Amino acid sequence: MLAGTLSLLLSVLPARSARAETADKPDRYELLAQGTRLVQDGNLDAALALFREIPPPAPGQDAGAFVRARMEAAKILFSRQEYDESAGMCKDILAKLPDNLEAKNLLAQVQAAQTPEWLRFLKDMKTYLPTLLKASGMTLLLVLITMVISPICGLFIALGRISRLKALSAFFWCFIWMFRGTPLLLQLFFIYYGLPQMGVTLKPFTAAIIGLGLNYSAYLAEIMRGAIESIDAGQMEAAKAIGMTYWQAMRRIIIPQTYKRLVPPVGNEFIALIKDTALVSTIAMVELMRAADQIFNATFNIFILVQAAIIYLVLTSIFTVSFRKIEDRLGVYENR
């Protein structure tokens, strides 16, 4: 009984549409209106079937209903991720009305959606590479300036630490204790956000350099002190025996012998420094980490982070290789 009614309905429907075809034009608008109602009711399948049925108008005929129906269908198909057919509908429209903006936009969206995700990511990598490289320049600048400041300050602190003047030694012990015993992030916050409350306002760059410089001076001082103390006491005696003063002996005999011993641990510190510069992104410095973070937040493209990681890896690898070379060169006087 039910099946009979259904088959009757099915046999009637095409007949009705066939009649519509032979009938007058407004029937296209009639179908469009019906379909739009179905869309409003949420009956998308039926709406889609109706829209598909609307035939293209002959050349010179009014294309309005056809274009609207195709557009509606293309939107439904797009939302269902049936991109090929959706694109087909857009192209049908553009065949009739080449300048239709709505169809053009949808087609672009469909095509974008059709590109594989990884391809899109690669395109983003290319787009944002210059930005990241420019930001790495800032990272490298921070690293290089700290690499100049911290060994010089570190040496003075180390010499102060091994001084026989108790007060001087205690002062630098305290300095090292504080800067090695607290997080660099906290030190940066203190310098950038804390000092202004005491009336000293610093630019982010200055604050970053001061923070990194002090922190790394403390670390290098301890390394240098260890290296100086590791030199055989006989060296100082021999230098004094030919009439050198303590400072002459330090400058000419003791400190030059520490160079080779210093390279591996100091190299490690400088590699850590490259990575630690990422922390200054928290005090409004735009360097590699901050730039990568900003682009990532705009694109949600994980490959931007991968790209930043690669730049960091390149920098750290160059450092590793260079320090190995320097160490070899400084070791010429050793019999191996």
Added chain:
Amino acid sequence: MIELQGVVKHFGSLKAVDDVDLNIEKGERIVIIGPSGSGKTTLLRMINFLEKMDDGKILLDGTEVGYRRDKKGRLVLEKPEIISALRSEIGMVFQHFHLFPHMTALQNVMEGPITVKRESREKAREVALDLLGKVGLMDKKDAFPAFLSGGQKQRVAIARALAMRPRLMLFDEPTSALDPELVGEVFSTIKNLASEGMTMVIVTHQMGFAREMADRVIFMDNGKFIFEGQPGDLFSSHMENPRVKTFLKKVL
């Protein structure tokens, strides 16, 4: 030339050097022997101000040098510059050489004249080459110490000390760290120096030094001189001191 009067050095409760008098005449060659721990090294180091004495006097050409007394009457070393200047007139050769490993043989010898005496590089080089020739190491002038044998190292160390043109040379067991076959070359280098009239004090266990070049031999024990005399007296059968006799029996 240099005179020590009543020199005392304590290490805690230990009296390493105990009220020693020693007068070193110009051109004199003194050999100090004695058992281990008797204070020989400590005495040499005090002559060179590397060790601060606790009591006594050091006189150079008759004037007291190197120390003054603080308010409480304790001896304190003079200012570092004064001490350095004194040291530059006294050469010292160590048991373990202590060459500067980051410098070539030539640079080791040039270092003192350039840094301490502020001599020109050319002059220092000329002197250094001359001295390296004298110790027989001209061909090793560009070698780093790590590439030299013990005997060669010690000869460079002697040249390094001589480059300062010292008035007095102190040798602390210069051959003790050497393989037996290398002792000879260092021994003959020092003998050559002696034949040129260099004033020297040699601490050694090598009786050959005492026999062949000493004007005076001193036997030290427990921080004191317990024998002082001609080498002939030391080795003569008339030697009565039992400590000296047992020591000589051991080393000879």
